[in-house]
Amino acid sequence: MATSEFLAPRLTGARFEGHSIPFEVLRDLIALDDMVREVAKHKFLQDNPGRKRVPKGFSTGVRLRLGQIEEGSAVPKILLEMDDSVEAGHIQYFNRAREDIVEAIGAAGGDRNLQGILPPKALSCFDRLGRSLEDGEAIEFTTAAITTPAKLNKEVRRKLILASPTMTGVSETITLRGLIPEADQERNTFKIRLVDGRQIIAPITEQHREAIFESFNKYNSGARVELSGIGRYDRTNRLVRLDSLAEITPLDALDVGARLDELALLQNDWIDGAKAPSRPGLAWFQSEFDQRFDGGLPTPHVYPTVAGGIQLEWSNDEVEATLEVNLGTKAAHWHLVFLNDDAEEERALNLSSPSDWAWLNDKLREVFVP
């Protein structure tokens, strides 16, 4: 059996900074194995136009393996393993397949023509490769011949998938929040109604059946849930359904993500002369809040400000606290007033800074946790 180094893609983004790779991303990488095999077969048949199929063992005797994860964000070292039964010369098809895949990624990233680089079946494998990539994350590929990294991110992946004429859309891991107004036991599906009124159909899975029906039964009391799973988008980037459901979580009445979803629908002039909060700004805040806010502390109420920011508020019988956030500069203004003696505290915070989030958590703990 012969083993050779095949690829060492570099995963970039906050999730990979600890030199580790989440399982869901590893699962995505498995698609690379199918893709390489598909392209290698295509190459072989191109070189051998008289043949209708590849030799026995051509693909079953060759496999990709994960070697180790090297440092540098996270770099999984992928090895090509070839059984002795496979003709040694066939390795060239797998190596050429690798070059074509990386070339196609680079071409999509550089807005170059993708025509003819990969067969449609291989392009459709991108529907699994990189499916769990989030905004700001990428998988960078280089080879001995292609030294400028070809970056596979959400946008590039979408271009590659849609370059295949057989693909009707793109799938991505997504998180949705909303109510469950409908569940169909015959079809084994349910609908989630998003804050903007869209209703998305999703499968009822045995594992989540109880949670789905519990939320369905609480529809009239406004019980919202958060779903995560694989979403299916059409060619116009419209979410059409959830292909699979990974998790369902009932949401707190004050859930900040659900509230930010509502605020994202505001338009300029929502109140006389007011600016609407920007969607990228809200997404940034939600990500920071999810990472840095101590979930054991009281959840804030969140309101839009006329300046296009948001204001978080906490209160009890003795104090009123506000944190006004500028979503553009990421600066925040903390204000605390004691109702009985008129004492107050103020502080300017930078919410890009983990230490300022730590200060906020400490302050809230001091004031609101007995």
Added chain:
Amino acid sequence: MNDGTELRRQVHPSWIQNERVTSQAFRPTPKDKGKLSTYHGDLIQAKESWQHYTGVLQLESLGVQAVTVLECKTQNVMPTHDREDYDEHVSVDFNGKNDSQARSISSKLRHAAAARGWQYRP
């Protein structure tokens, strides 16, 4: 208008979350020129004020809360029955207050209004 007169304040839908109203509803926005608009509670009931605000003025409100004249005076923001725009109009004057003072005052007025509860919810 006496110290006990309730000053009715209309609340925009986005400034209500789970029945709680933001303190921003109790301070003027930049376009208000330092004056918070309210309805004179001795002259108009909460429901009628809401009907006037949404029907005649064609503005958005999802409920009415109230603070008293005394609560405003205690915070040194003086109410004046100025009849601007409509007969029951009372302005609460925040002019001369800096941003920090306005935040404190609005937080305290919010607290007082919350303790009083909704005057009207459509």
